Amino acid sequence: MTRRLLAGAVSAALVVTLAACGGTTKNDSSSSGAAPQSTAQADPNAASKQGVKMAFLPKQLNNPYSDIEVGGGKVALDELKGEYKLVGPNDASASSQVSYINTLIQQQQDVIGIAANDPNAVCPSLNQARSAGIKVVAFDSDAAKDCRDVFINQATTQGIGEQLVKMASELAGGSGEIAILSATPNATNQNAWIDVVKQELAKPEYAGLKLDKIAYGNDDDQKSFQEAQGLLQSFPNLKVIVSPTTVGIAAAARYISSSSYKGRVAVTGLGTPNQMREYVKDGTAKEFALWNPADIGYLAAYAGVALASGQITGAEGQKFKAGKLGEYTIGAGGEIVLGPPTVFDSKNIDQYNF
Secondary structure, eight states: OOOOHHHHHHHHHHHHOOOOTTOOTTTTTGGOOOOOOOOOOOHHHHHHHOEEEEEEEEEEEEHHHHHHHHHHHHHHHHHOOOOEEEEEOSSOOHHHHHHHHHHHHHHHHHHHEESSSSSTHHHHHHHHHHHHEEEEESSSSOOOGGGGGEESSSSOOHHHHHHHHHHHHHHHHHHHEEOOOOOOOOOHHHHHHHHHHHHHTTSSGGGGGGEEEEEEEOOOOOHHHHHHHHHHHOOOOEEEEOOOOHHHHHHHHHHHHHHHHHHHTTEEEBBBBHHHHHHTTTTOOSSSEOOOOOHHOOOOOOOOHHHHHHHSOOOOOEEEEEEOEEEEEOOOOOOEEEEOOOEETTTTTTGGOO
């Protein structure tokens, strides 16, 4: 069956698939559908194809962090003479992403790059895409392993979780109450980091820290602002809000900087220098961490073209070159780690502009 005919058949099948996706949760692994297994052999010496059509589907559009990520993907595709496309919902929901995946299948994209809002809810459609010959590169927030070819991870999950606790402990002076302001309850990456945070807090060196609550701002600025306000009202002895999401940390910092809590409650987590600069300079956020999000999209695009060119298949140990970032090796489970996070503070924040 030709790819065009297969795509048409897939489109019809998706009408049925769509109805099963809306209520999927992170524990519903049975919804991932049949997982196409690649039997192709990688040829590391194969030439990079030109004209590769890669579509980026971030968690949501008009998110400053996502905008930087996909911008890096466009730069890479320009270098590789590929075709860049950006689509996505205005809300951070998995059901909204599914409809875009289905459209991308019909449009016969070569590669889909996705930051999944739910690891399993998007799986049936992603596997339909892979059955139609489309390569799938998860970036930022992983899809389930059996419905994508590779995953571009910002840093190791362990490293990020450890860094979050280290910063919280420093800001709390080694003891006191902390709270987490996360994205959505099903966000794969945030939940993985939070699991590591919990493990770290169980260690003797962090016995003085108490985690009061994990709140969710749904990566919405206003809701995150209100959740930060609610945390401070509910826990008057709170010392630190840890927000592992750029929307949440900026909203929490904005609330604290303009309230009576300024100077008494610290905020840290993962944010962009441009979003957090004023709060670092006014003392609200003494330190926070992040990687260069543009490099995530850049690496995702190079991985996508390498997959489409047959240089890699996603198997552990395979290597590929990613332009200015150098050579990468695929790890277990198809994971490709960008690198360690950078800690930003008043001493170095003006060295960065993103």
